[in-house]
Amino acid sequence: MHPASRSRSRCELNTAKPRRQGGVREPGAASARPPEADAFEREYPGASWLASRALRELETVGSRVEELVAVVARRYGLSHAALNALAVIEGNGTPLPTGEISARMHITTGTMTTVLDTLERNNYIRRLADPDDRRRVLVDITPSAQAVLDQMLPEVQQRAKAVMGVLEDNTLHTLLDTLAALTKAIDGAPQNLPPPAPRRTPRKLRRT
Secondary structure, eight states: OOOOOOOOOOOOOOOOOOOEETTEEOTTTTTOOOHHHHHHHHHSTTOOHHHHHHHHHHHHHHHHHHHHHHHHHHHTTOOHHHHHHHHHHHHHSSOEEHHHHHHHHTOOHHHHHHHHHHHHHTTSEEEEEETTEEEEEEEEEOHHHHHHHHHHHHHHHHHHHHHHTTSOHHHHHHHHHHHHHHHHHHHHSOSSOOOOOOOOOOGGGOOO
16 A cells, blocks of 8 residues: 555535544445535525535545554655655566656655655665666666665555554455546536636634
8 A cells, every 4th residue: 555645735625523422423424414514505505515525525534544654654754755665666666757656656746756766865766767668767776776665565454454454455445446436526526617706704713
């Protein structure tokens, strides 16, 4: 497990969360529609409280998953993105061009170049000329990186089991199917949406 790390700004959605008792979600709370949902949809005409709530929860969980992996990477003096890059290159089995690495990690080539420059300075990667296209540069890991990955990745997998192992297999399969459907929806989302309806900012939130 080496999910790609991305820096992004977050838009805090005014979506109320169901109350919890002792840190556990109340039975049926996931499907209940709280009164705040109506207020949210009045504030954002045309929006869906449920869709916004789901997206916000996904963002929050994604950040926490990234931090689980980042904790391991930091112990070895690496960023989460650096660990991801090394794992992607190693997993390919052969050197990869920079653009392919950034595509697999879903980050820009500029950010990828910065990550690779740092890894190269620390002797974790080497850049090679592509024998089939001298204009293209390939990236491979070094023996030093291999040694570090052999220590880090078992720790990452151990954390994955500790977190996800509490879920039943059928729940995990459902989660994977849902994430696959979400990925497809993101890939197919229109790039140019019409202007949204104006926000109806509640009076109590207005600054005058």
